[in-house]
Amino acid sequence: MLKVNDLNVxxxxxxxxxxxxxxxxxxxxxxxxxxxxxxxxxTLNTVSGLLRSRSGSILFQDEDxxxxxxxxxxxxxxxxxxxxxxxxxxxxxEENLEMGAFTQSGSLxxxxxxxxxxxxxxxxxxxxxxGTLSGGEQQMLAMGRALMSSPKLxxxxxxxxxxAPILVEQIFEIIQNLHRAGTTILxxxxxxxxxxxxxxxxxxxxxGKVVSSGTGAELMASPEIKKAYLGG
Amino acid sequence: xxxxxxxxxxxxxGSVYAIIALGxxxxxxxxxxxxxxxxxxxxxxxYICYCSMSYLGLPVLLSVLLSMAVCTVLGVVIEGxxxxxxxxxxxxxxxxxxxxxxxxxxxxxxxxxxxxxKIFTSVASFPMPGDLNSLGLSSEAVVTIASCLIIxxxxxxxxxxxxxxxxxxxxxxxxxxxxxxxxxxxxxxSLTFAIGSALAAVAGVLxxxxxxxxxxxxxxxxxxxxxxxxxxxxxxxxxxxxLGGLLLGIIESMAKAYISTQLANAIVFxxxxxxxxxxxxxxLGKAVPEKV
Ligand SMILES: Nc1ncnc2c1ncn2[C@@H]1O[C@H](COP(=O)(O)OP(=O)(O)O)[C@@H](O)[C@H]1O
Ligand SMILES: [Mg+2]
Numbered sequence: 061m062l063k064v065n066d067l068n069v070x071x072x073x074x075x076x077x078x079x080x081x082x083x084x085x086x087x088x089x090x091x092x093x094x095x096x097x098x099x100x101x102x103t104l105n106t107v108s109g110l111l112r113s114r115s116g117s118i119l120f121q122d123e124d125x126x127x128x129x130x131x132x133x134x135x136x137x138x139x140x141x142x143x144x145x146x147x148x149x150x151x152x153x154e155e156n157l158e159m160g161a162f163t164q165s166g167s168l169x170x171x172x173x174x175x176x177x178x179x180x181x182x183x184x185x186x187x188x189x190x191g192t193l194s195g196g197e198q199q200m201l202a203m204g205r206a207l208m209s210s211p212k213l214x215x216x217x218x219x220x221x222x223x224a225p226i227l228v229e230q231i232f233e234i235i236q237n238l239h240r241a242g243t244t245i246l247x248x249x250x251x252x253x254x255x256x257x258x259x260x261x262x263x264x265x266x267x268g269k270v271v272s273s274g275t276g277a278e279l280m281a282s283p284e285i286k287k288a289y290l291g292g
Numbered sequence: 293x294x295x296x297x298x299x300x301x302x303x304x305x306g307s308v309y310a311i312i313a314l315g316x317x318x319x320x321x322x323x324x325x326x327x328x329x330x331x332x333x334x335x336x337x338x339y340i341c342y343c344s345m346s347y348l349g350l351p352v353l354l355s356v357l358l359s360m361a362v363c364t365v366l367g368v369v370i371e372g373x374x375x376x377x378x379x380x381x382x383x384x385x386x387x388x389x390x391x392x393x394x395x396x397x398x399x400x401x402x403x404x405x406x407x408x409x410k411i412f413t414s415v416a417s418f419p420m421p422g423d424l425n426s427l428g429l430s431s432e433a434v435v436t437i438a439s440c441l442i443i444x445x446x447x448x449x450x451x452x453x454x455x456x457x458x459x460x461x462x463x464x465x466x467x468x469x470x471x472x473x474x475x476x477x478x479x480x481x482s483l484t485f486a487i488g489s490a491l492a493a494v495a496g497v498l499x500x501x502x503x504x505x506x507x508x509x510x511x512x513x514x515x516x517x518x519x520x521x522x523x524x525x526x527x528x529x530x531x532x533x534x535l536g537g538l539l540l541g542i543i544e545s546m547a548k549a550y551i552s553t554q555l556a557n558a559i560v561f562x563x564x565x566x567x568x569x570x571x572x573x574x575x576l577g578k579a580v581p582e583k584v
Contacts (some may be wrong), residue, residue, distance in 0.1 A: 108472060110468055129471070129476075130471035131471045131474050131475055132474075134472065135299075139472070143473060146466055146468065146469040146472075147469075148461070148462050148469065150465055150578070151458070151461060151462065155458055155461075159462050160461060160473055162473045162474045163473075163474035236380050
């Protein structure tokens, strides 16, 4: 479904992504794990068009996205829940969700109902300004907003960052629900343990390069990965 | 009774400031830049309306619409040619460019229309009932105030109720996230310039109708005052621009009437400074971290 091949991304002179390749097949949960600064966000931001690659290809359903502006990529069926949530703080919960459906035509009600069913908290707070939500609620809003475009591939950048353990668990449960409902997922996490336990496959990123890959179980069993990312 | 006359002229002047300030504040909210050429769009709006009425003999309403159309195109073209290439540049570079555009427009107007003042026939002149007239309320003031109210209500509805209006607010908060939603940020910025410039044309026509003369620098001082009004009310805030414009007009009019004509401008800016010292974000501004 998504095939990234030999991707190179620079910030000015800084070579942040050095020939990264990976792929996500339809129906999978794939995770990119790696330490802070490894290049996980840069990779997702490049796939979603916010950053430009210098070389390499990004094929989504056999179409090269690497030269499309970000605003055209959503309608191809790709949605990103960015790092740090980035909900529109001065807009209400429902307005945020409406923005998520910006490219959709026709009534928003079915999509809204679906999102509210998944996140009942958001329904209770639909008229509230997003800036007044707690961190966990904002994360749910960011996810709900991305789902409003009914994406085929949902990309999540550290959805558990800064959340209490109980909320992290909840977020991962939701990710699995979405997956069961047919959404393909590309998950970026520092929380390698949690990410690998839900993922079909994973890639480990280190200073802009893929250093190993395998099924979730394989990676969790690998001694190096255990040592570097799973705390023992 | 004289007091009311000053009050009405203050509200009327303030309404013009408010209409201009709305353009300033919308553009600032989205493009995060001070479009110093905004005041000169007012002047162009005045000249277009003048030419349309005097040379082409078109009726008032058509002339106003023509002036709005020309200014809309001008605003979008300026944004596309002068500001868009500077999207990643420092805010100082953008500011200097805007000042350059302002001089360019003034000089172009001088070249086309000369420096001798044009006598602008009011587009809003009609007989007023005697008792209102004796209170010092002119038909121009009525039309100006009414226009300002209509514009304010329409803009508020647009920004809060329509999809494009909400997209504008989204862009003003976070352009990256807005793009992830599928919003074309460049198009949204153009639209903002279009709306702001159309409003500037209206302000130009109203301003000239109130003062009856038109020169290439007609827009400068009202532009600066309106910018002040936008900051006064809280730059980026639509109700703030409205409130700031009205208050500024009233303060200026009262200062002229009861303190000193020469000092009126100084008093206006002194009030601004005091307000900003007490509340740095302006009257209705939100304390949002700024990147400027
Ligand atoms: N805006 C930026 N400008 C310059 N360098 C950046 C920028 N954003 C990220 N980087 C650098 O690129 C590398 C990858 O960062 P990032 O993709 O954010 O990592 P991760 O998401 O894995 O923590 C880091 O070395 C980081 O310092
Ligand atoms: Mg990151």
